[in-house]
Structures are given as structure tokens and as C-alpha cells.
Amino acid sequence: KTPDEVLEIIKTAFLPVPDRTETVPYTEAAGRVLAEDIRATEYVPAFNRSTVDGFAVKAKDTFGCSDSIPAILMNTKEILMGQAAGLVLTEGQCAPIPTGGEVPEGADAVQMVEFTEDYKDGTTGILKPVAPGHNIILKGDDVYPGKPVLTAGRKLTAQDVGALAAMGIMKVPVARRLKVAILSTGDELVPPEQTPGPGQIRDVNSSLLSALITQMGAVPVFYGIIPDQEELLSRHVEKAVQECDVILLSGGSSVGVKDPACRIIE
Incomplete structure (x- = not known):
């Protein structure tokens, strides 16, 4: 034959x-076969995040600006890493923001620091316009509550373990070996x-x-x-x-x- x-x-x-499953810590799930579908239970990211070091702005405040005709905006409170933005950006304002920082309410774009100029008088010049959403990862861009993330029968990888950690899923149902x-x-x-x-x-x-x-x-x-x-x-x-x-x-x-x-x- x-x-x-x-x-x-x-x-x-x-x-x-026989159908047999067990629950293991997510740190021990790599290489195991997932026994049940995994759906997201929260937003990842949990807030609008900046992808660059720069200034959070209202995009319309930068339309038409250039090196020779910058958009001059008033500086507001600096946004700190690991803390809530704690402000509402209004027209004509900008807020210094680090990579990964929370984009404040009212802002819809972030301009890279390389395309700005600090005038040392409480104002910043924006030298290049940005469109809404520029340099921002929106809340839930990766996953949102209810979204299917991992399907039963999948052999879990190191990347899958990272996804579980990002969603705060500490226990994972897997097929018993x-x-x-x-x-x-x-x-x-x-x-x-x-x-x-x-x-x-x-x-x-x-x-x-x-x-x-x-x-x-x-x-x-x-x-x-x-x-x-x-x-x-x-x-x-x-x-x-x-x-x-x-x-x-x-x-x-x-x-x-x-x-x-x-x-x-x-």
C-alpha cells in the first residue's frame, strides 16, 4: 500500500x-492548541495615542501652513507619558506630546516635532500641515470589545501570547495535551x-x-x-x-x- x-x-x-480542555496561565500558552474562541473584552489601545513625539493639534489650524508661513499656535500643558491628557484642546492651541501619549480631547492630529519651531514665547510654529488622524492610533484600532481575535484549534504563537497580554486575558482555555x-x-x-x-x-x-x-x-x-x-x-x-x-x-x-x-x- x-x-x-x-x-x-x-x-x-x-x-x-474525549473532548478535554484545561485552563493555563497565558504565559504558558505558547505552543498549546486553543480550545475556545477568544474575543476581545476591551479596547486596544484604550485611548487615542500619538505615534510620534510632537504636538497635538486641530488639523484645520495647520491647513495652508509652510516653512515660510507657519501656523503659530499657543502652547498648552505638556502631556506626560503614562498619564491622562487632562485637557481639552481648543482652536489655536497645541500640546506637546510624547510617542504613546494620550491625544487630548479636541485634538485630531499630531505633527512631528521635526516640523515645528519653538519660538520661546509660549507659542510653537507648525511648518507643515497635517490631515485629521495624522500620527494617531485611534482607540480600538487594534481590537474592540466583541471582536474575534483568536479561533479555537489555533496553535498559539508568541505573538498570540502578546495579544492576550494586551487584552488582559490571564487564563487561556486549551486542549489538554x-x-x-x-x-x-x-x-x-x-x-x-x-x-x-x-x-x-x-x-x-x-x-x-x-x-x-x-x-x-x-x-x-x-x-x-x-x-x-x-x-x-x-x-x-x-x-x-x-x-x-x-x-x-x-x-x-x-x-x-x-x-x-x-x-x-x-
Whole structure:
């Protein structure tokens, strides 16, 4: 059979895995599979923010200005980082503002400091006009309450964790990791740290499978190297069936007397 045909047989043979979820801190959510849709519960950003260092203005006050004919505006209170703007900008005024600062009510644009001139008399010259919304990120530009942000089934990335933090979501519903049993069988196998004797080989498959399982987001459970003894292997398989969601048997799958895996599965 082709690899695709074999995969189809495996898929149809699988029993449904019970729906199991758990809640983890957002700091531990990277690499986990989201179990439920996540919707925003607040605005991000939570206020109109300046994207540059400069002056908050009413855009119409700057229309038609230039280097030779600046718009001269009266300075108001400086807006400080991490604090509410605390003022209402009126016509003919401007307010110094840092990158990330809250744009005050009444302002609808921010001009970069590079396009201004301080006249040292309480006024500032705006040397280049701005349109409404210039250099401003509006409240809720990123997300707003009710907006779908992350969908169930998504494998969460580092960027997703950042988004969760931005929204203040501290607990995340994720799918519980599948436990995958690994059983290596064969009288010829020895652990990787052991030097093989005559007729022996190191057990490579269990290490490879364990790494692949971890890489795919599941939890590997190694049941050790099991000799070619049908009763012993059967006991280990029965134990693994009780404790794990998926069983991987490496070896013992031929039709020889010393290959009992197929008989045990049947």
C-alpha cells in the first residue's frame, strides 16, 4: 500500500478522543492548541495615542501652513507619558506630546516635532500641515470589545501570547495535551547510553519518536525496552492503554514467532 493509503487506514481506525480542555496561565500558552474562541473584552489601545513625539493639534489650524508661513499656535500643558491628557484642546492651541501619549480631547492630529519651531514665547510654529488622524492610533484600532481575535484549534504563537497580554486575558482555555505511549520491543535493543554487544543495537526509535511527539505538542511516555516476550509485552500494552491516548509500538510487527505485536493488537 502507498503511504497515503496507510494513513487513511490509521485515521479510520482511530477512536474519537474525549473532548478535554484545561485552563493555563497565558504565559504558558505558547505552543498549546486553543480550545475556545477568544474575543476581545476591551479596547486596544484604550485611548487615542500619538505615534510620534510632537504636538497635538486641530488639523484645520495647520491647513495652508509652510516653512515660510507657519501656523503659530499657543502652547498648552505638556502631556506626560503614562498619564491622562487632562485637557481639552481648543482652536489655536497645541500640546506637546510624547510617542504613546494620550491625544487630548479636541485634538485630531499630531505633527512631528521635526516640523515645528519653538519660538520661546509660549507659542510653537507648525511648518507643515497635517490631515485629521495624522500620527494617531485611534482607540480600538487594534481590537474592540466583541471582536474575534483568536479561533479555537489555533496553535498559539508568541505573538498570540502578546495579544492576550494586551487584552488582559490571564487564563487561556486549551486542549489538554495527548499522552502518547512509546513501547520499543526487541531482544537486540539496548539503551542509547549503553555500548551494544555482539548482535545488539541501540534503541534509536524511542528517542526519535519522543522528540517528534514533543515537537507536535503532545506528551511522550516511554515504557522502556521490552524483550520479545508476548505476555510481558501484552501487560505493558494493557497498562499503556489505561494511561495514554495513543500507543506507538516500535518493533515486533512481523509475522514471526518472536514478533507478537500484531497478535496482541488483535
